[in-house]
Amino acid sequence: MGEEMAKLVDMTGIDKHFPGVHALKSVQFDLYSGEVHALMGENGAGKSTLMKVLSGIYQRDGGSLKIEGRTASPQTPREAQDLGIGIIHQELSLMNDLTVAQNIFIGREPRKRFGRLDDVALNARTAEIFESMNLTLDPKALVGSLTIAKQQMVEIAKALSYRSKVLIMDEPTAALNDVEIAELFVIIRRLKDEGVGIVYISHKMDELKQIADRVTVMRDGEYVGTVDAADTPISQIIAMMVGREVNEEPLEVPDLGDAEISLQVSGLSRSKDIHDVSFSVQKGEILGFAGLMGAGRTEVARAIFGADPKDSGDIRVHGKPTSIKSPKDAVRAGIGYLSEDRKHFGLATGMNVRDNIALASMDLFTGSGGILNDGEIGTAAKSFIHQLGIRTPSDVQEVRLLSGGNQQKVVIAKWLLRDCDILIFDEPTRGIDVGAKSEIYKLLEELAGQGKTIIVISSELPEIMRLSHRIAVMCEGRLTGILPGGKDTTQEDIMHLATQRTAAMQVTGTAQ
Amino acid sequence: MTTATDIDKKKPLAGLSESGAYQKLLAFASLIALLIGFSIASPNFMQTSNMIAILQATSVNGVLAVAATLIIITGGIDLSLGTMMTFCAVIAGVVLTYLGMPLLLGVAAAIGAGALCGLCSGTFVAKMKIPPFIATLGMMLILKGLSLVISGTRPIYFNDTPGFDQISRGSLIGEVFPALPIPNGVLILFLVAIAASYILGRTVLGRYTFALGSNEEAVRLSGVNTDLWKMRIYALAGAICGIAGILIASRLNSAQPALGLGYELEAIAAVVIGGTSLSGGRGTILGTLIGALIMAVLTNGLRVLSVAQEWQTVVTGAIIILAVYADMARRKKSG
Numbered sequence: 001m002g003e004e005m006a007k008l009v010d011m012t013g014i015d016k017h018f019p020g021v022h023a024l025k026s027v028q029f030d031l032y033s034g035e036v037h038a039l040m041g042e043n044g045a046g047k048s049t050l051m052k053v054l055s056g057i058y059q060r061d062g063g064s065l066k067i068e069g070r071t072a073s074p075q076t077p078r079e080a081q082d083l084g085i086g087i088i089h090q091e092l093s094l095m096n097d098l099t100v101a102q103n104i105f106i107g108r109e110p111r112k113r114f115g116r117l118d119d120v121a122l123n124a125r126t127a128e129i130f131e132s133m134n135l136t137l138d139p140k141a142l143v144g145s146l147t148i149a150k151q152q153m154v155e156i157a158k159a160l161s162y163r164s165k166v167l168i169m170d171e172p173t174a175a176l177n178d179v180e181i182a183e184l185f186v187i188i189r190r191l192k193d194e195g196v197g198i199v200y201i202s203h204k205m206d207e208l209k210q211i212a213d214r215v216t217v218m219r220d221g222e223y224v225g226t227v228d229a230a231d232t233p234i235s236q237i238i239a240m241m242v243g244r245e246v247n248e249e250p251l252e253v254p255d256l257g258d259a260e261i262s263l264q265v266s267g268l269s270r271s272k273d274i275h276d277v278s279f280s281v282q283k284g285e286i287l288g289f290a291g292l293m294g295a296g297r298t299e300v301a302r303a304i305f306g307a308d309p310k311d312s313g314d315i316r317v318h319g320k321p322t323s324i325k326s327p328k329d330a331v332r333a334g335i336g337y338l339s340e341d342r343k344h345f346g347l348a349t350g351m352n353v354r355d356n357i358a359l360a361s362m363d364l365f366t367g368s369g370g371i372l373n374d375g376e377i378g379t380a381a382k383s384f385i386h387q388l389g390i391r392t393p394s395d396v397q398e399v400r401l402l403s404g405g406n407q408q409k410v411v412i413a414k415w416l417l418r419d420c421d422i423l424i425f426d427e428p429t430r431g432i433d434v435g436a437k438s439e440i441y442k443l444l445e446e447l448a449g450q451g452k453t454i455i456v457i458s459s460e461l462p463e464i465m466r467l468s469h470r471i472a473v474m475c476e477g478r479l480t481g482i483l484p485g486g487k488d489t490t491q492e493d494i495m496h497l498a499t500q501r502t503a504a505m506q507v508t509g510t511a512q
Numbered sequence: 513m514t515t516a517t518d519i520d521k522k523k524p525l526a527g528l529s530e531s532g533a534y535q536k537l538l539a540f541a542s543l544i545a546l547l548i549g550f551s552i553a554s555p556n557f558m559q560t561s562n563m564i565a566i567l568q569a570t571s572v573n574g575v576l577a578v579a580a581t582l583i584i585i586t587g588g589i590d591l592s593l594g595t596m597m598t599f600c601a602v603i604a605g606v607v608l609t610y611l612g613m614p615l616l617l618g619v620a621a622a623i624g625a626g627a628l629c630g631l632c633s634g635t636f637v638a639k640m641k642i643p644p645f646i647a648t649l650g651m652m653l654i655l656k657g658l659s660l661v662i663s664g665t666r667p668i669y670f671n672d673t674p675g676f677d678q679i680s681r682g683s684l685i686g687e688v689f690p691a692l693p694i695p696n697g698v699l700i701l702f703l704v705a706i707a708a709s710y711i712l713g714r715t716v717l718g719r720y721t722f723a724l725g726s727n728e729e730a731v732r733l734s735g736v737n738t739d740l741w742k743m744r745i746y747a748l749a750g751a752i753c754g755i756a757g758i759l760i761a762s763r764l765n766s767a768q769p770a771l772g773l774g775y776e777l778e779a780i781a782a783v784v785i786g787g788t789s790l791s792g793g794r795g796t797i798l799g800t801l802i803g804a805l806i807m808a809v810l811t812n813g814l815r816v817l818s819v820a821q822e823w824q825t826v827v828t829g830a831i832i833i834l835a836v837y838a839d840m841a842r843r844k845k846s847g
Contacts, residue, residue, distance in 0.1 A: 307732075314731075328735045328736070331735025332735065337733060339836055344729060344730070345733050350726040351726050355722075359730070362719060363716075370717055371717040418735070
């Protein structure tokens with residue numbers, strides 16, 4: 001850090017409540033001019049909430065926020081911008097059909113008299129900013145024609161055009177390849193030299209070593225600690241992130257012996273998302289898929305299910321090679337997929353419970369001339385409502401009126417009715433409250449006990465640890481390892497595999 | 513806690529009951545109000561002959577609106593229904609007048625042509641993933657042009673086919689109940705509506721129609737061949753369009769190749785007034801019938817009151833906006 005160490009940001013005792021959630025519990029964070037301060041934590045640790053407080057999207061309930069020594073309470077992102085705080089969101093928010101310069105000055109376009117736009121000034125000022133970043137980019141290029149990396153540069157330029165002294169970057173490298181990441185780091189170092197303070201949110205451990213000066217770790221909305229990036233082993237940072245003891249009741253991994261292998265996937269690849277993924281699952285087994293967001297777990301599930309086309313890979317169901325080109329083929333082979341986004345991919349929420357349960361099995365209830373036997377649909381639906389304990393006033397209740405947990409059970413019923421014996425659950429408890437979670441867990445265990453094959457994708461490590469007989473870990477489209485379930489595996493073990501970006505990383509990560 | 517048994521009302525026809533019930537009620541009340549209002553304003557309005565004229569005027573638009581309802585429930589739209597109707601009428605003219613085939617064959621040809629056209633639209637939409645608005649806009653122009661080409665831009669008369677004009681204008685009911693000479697066209701409309709209600713409420717095709725409009729991706733991920741079902745729905749709507757083609761040709765005793773454009777919008781208006789959501793997933797045939805009747809009553813009533821034709825059009829437009837606004841306001845309230 002430079003000799004003139006001015007505290008740009010000083011947050012102490014920050015509290016933030018949402019209805020039913022204590023999102024930030026007396027959190028502290030500070031940032032000096034000319035440093036890169038990494039903010040780490042699992043999904044839901046409160047990193048984004050903290051940064052939203054800093055950037056004026058949320059207002060704090062308690063604590064103090066000082067910017068350059070003066071107490072500040074930005075009420076809107078605009079006010080935060082005026083205080084010199086710029087944020088680059090994970091999802092780029094650029095308009096693809098406008099030019100680079102138009103994007104950067106959106107909402108404050110230079111004007112001539114009578115409200116006419118001054119395009120000459122617009123492009124000139126954009127060129128100036130690029131020059132200061134030492135970046136060669138045409139202000140008149142359409143944003144949509146640029147690579148993601150270049151678009152990110154435009155976002156950074158936009159933030160700088162507000163004369164930002166603080167730049168918050170939320171997972172800036174999520175969509176970049178190695179060369180592009182190197183490019184980004186050059187820009188970041190240059191900004192550092194100019195005294196800009198950078199908050200760097202990332203899950204990628206190896207990047208911390210390359211770019212960060214200090215690391216602050218958060219967990220469950222609490223401040224865990226701040227350490228020096230260069231001197232702290234990665235394993236220690238992971239331990240700080242994971243921290244808590246979660247396995248209340250130790251999972252009993254059943255001995256499946258030589259139970260039939262019901263699903264075998266080999267060499268599954270799909271463009272940039274999935275690289276050569278191979279694994280197999282036994283009858284009665286729960287295989288967990290762990291990994292950080294964007295690791296490619298959902299993509300694997302969708303490719304197996306035929307929802308997205310795959311480039312290569314063989315799938316054997318109960319030992320038989322099976323060609324799956326569409327969800328129809330998968331369902332015929334007895335594979336059911338329960339998407340993380342039930343409202344978009346799982347349920348026809350405007351329809352009633354019984355029709356949703358029957359959605360995959362209409363042919364079972366179709367008589368001659370395509371006439372449906374509604375009575376039979378109702379009987380079947382009611383039996384599942386009873387069996388799974390779906391809380392609904394009746395089988396003709398519209399699904400959108402049910403709670404998240406009960407909606408999930410409706411989707412489960414849909415696949416059970418279809419007689420699927422391989423079930424892929426993608427984030428089975430997302431949007432489901434704590435009480436209903438354990439009910440879903442029990443249900444999954446029962447299903448496995450009945451000889452169903454279960455694959456569970458989850459971003460919540462405790463959930464993975466709680467359920468999985470074996471744990472497959474993915475990172476950036478590759479399967480980086482399969483760990484045994486139960487007490488032999490720790491969250492640290494999983495995190496190591498989940499952040500194993502490159503071979504070099506593996507060395508850094510395990511050499512401690 | 514699991515109370516699966518306490519409420520189990522047998523719903524009569526899934527498509528007809530629950531969804532859009534409020535607006536249907538509103539539409540029905542508006543219809544009654546219009547009828548009462550016009551009969552107070554003019555003694556001529558409530559006469560049987562005028563009522564029958566209203567029903568007769570509803571028949572073609574009603575049948576087209578039934579076709580439009582099917583498409584709109586899937587979340588789509590069909591702009592080609594009007595010219596498709598004309599195309600089917602022209603095909604009937606070619607088969608009956610130019611080729612001199614028997615009556616039934618002409619009717620079958622018209623319905624078949626409609627189904628085929630619908631299948632084309634369905635293929636564009638489902639397989640080629642062209643947005644329904646664009647795909648059917650293209651079909652609209654193609655069919656308009658083809659109608660003119662095939663007919664040589666001249667009307668085709670059905671004078672050589674005895675009984676053809678009776679399809680719409682004759683009255684089977686009137687033969688049994690002379691006091692109630694309801695034209696066959698109206699009878700056909702009701703038969704089509706009942707059949708469509710049945711299909712929507714009781715068959716797989718109907719269930720998938722609602723499911724597609726409700727959440728197409730979820731249906732696809734349930735292992736349903738959504739493309740195929742969508743094509744079937746468009747084909748069915750096309751076939752119904754063919755029936756409308758026969759009705760209008762019979763009423764005019766000729767196939768008028770230049771006619772047809774604009775009918776699709778009137779049909780869509782009837783559907784919307786009847787409470788079917790343009791975003792798909794919900795809608796009823798009964799609502800559509802009421803919507804078509806409201807439009808016919810309005811046109812007729814204003815004419816009886818000697819309101820200029822131009823103003824009738826203005827009023828119809830205002831009614832559409834009001835109807836949809838009422839529906840949206842209601843939906844916002846109920847969350």
